[in-house]
Amino acid sequence: MFAHDDHTAVAVSGGKDSLTLLTLLVKMEQRFPNSKITAVSVDEGIEGYRDEALQIASDTCRKLKVKHHIVSYKELFGVTTDMIVEEHLGKTPCSYCGVLRRKAINKAAAKIGATKIATAHNLDDEVQTVLLNMLHGDPMRIIRSGPVLQDVRGRFITRVKPFCDIPEKEIVLYAYLVGLEFQSVACPHGNQALRNDIRSFLNQMEQKHAGTKFTLQKTAEKLREQLSTTIHPLELRDCEKCGDPTPHRLCEACIMLESIGPQPLVDSLTAAFI
Numbered sequence: 456m457f458a459h460d461d462h463t464a465v466a467v468s469g470g471k472d473s474l475t476l477l478t479l480l481v482k483m484e485q486r487f488p489n490s491k492i493t494a495v496s497v498d499e500g501i502e503g504y505r506d507e508a509l510q511i512a513s514d515t516c517r518k519l520k521v522k523h524h525i526v527s528y529k530e531l532f533g534v535t536t537d538m539i540v541e542e543h544l545g546k547t548p549c550s551y552c553g554v555l556r557r558k559a560i561n562k563a564a565a566k567i568g569a570t571k572i573a574t575a576h577n578l579d580d581e582v583q584t585v586l587l588n589m590l591h592g593d594p595m596r597i598i599r600s601g602p603v604l605q606d607v608r609g610r611f612i613t614r615v616k617p618f619c620d621i622p623e624k625e626i627v628l629y630a631y632l633v634g635l636e637f638q639s640v641a642c643p644h645g646n647q648a649l650r651n652d653i654r655s656f657l658n659q660m661e662q663k664h665a666g667t668k669f670t671l672q673k674t675a676e677k678l679r680e681q682l683s684t685t686i687h688p689l690e691l692r693d694c695e696k697c698g699d700p701t702p703h704r705l706c707e708a709c710i711m712l713e714s715i716g717p718q719p720l721v722d723s724l725t726a727a728f729i
């Protein structure tokens with residue numbers, strides 16, 4: 456996942472997974488003098504939730520002597536998650552937030568000159584996503600959600616998930632054992648009914664049939680290997696609105712932003728990244 460001279464942007468939310476990942480990568484990095492780590496956080500604009508998490512993330516970065524770079528939806532996209540929820544009731548904020556957060560992290564990583572993006576998705580997250588994609592009838596997405604996402608054309612910064620084989624319980628245990636401070640309250644908008652059902656189902660299966668999650672992860676890996684040999688990478692062009700690479704006229708984030716009303720997207724993006 457890493458090269459000895461990588462500049463890794465670690466996506467840090469302030470939760471247990473991302474702060475554990477940051478702590479461990481900083482430890483490992485000390486053995487590689489040519490490598491560099493910067494923590495990147497996204498302020499989605501969720502009042503009474505994100506502020507606390509960002510504070511915890513900043514405090515941890517200070518302790519670990521890691522640079523902390525924060526970007527916000529407001530500055531990048533002209534909207535906040537609170538605004539999307541308030542003005543567009545009925546839409547699932549998590550799906551918007553996921554797409555926008557990914558774009559925000561990409562932008563932040565590009566700005567600081569990172570060569571890798573590391574996210575703290577754990578084994579539980581990964582296998583839940585595999586089942587979600589199947590239940591959504593979107594098996595091709597399984598290819599695009601693996602432990603290492605590399606764009607052969609080099610238009611995206613490679614994303615890695617070092618915790619993809621680590622069960623959530625073990626991460627929690629580590630965080631408690633080393634006394635990490637982390638945000639434990641859940642997002643007030645988080646209500647992914649289907650993912651919650653899948654989480655309970657997988658936990659029940661794991662309880663009754665130990666190893667279920669690892670098996671499912673291995674199955675997904677085999678599917679990825681097979682599918683990737685038969686599928687050609689999509690032809691990419693520049694998004695007409697923001698210039699990011701996309702197979703369509705507009706990228707996923709711009710399509711979403713258009714659907715929730717006019718935003719000064721180009722101006723805010725230009726202003727934020729000049």
Ligand SMILES: [Zn+2]
Nearest residue numbers: 694697706709
């Ligand atoms: Zn776009």
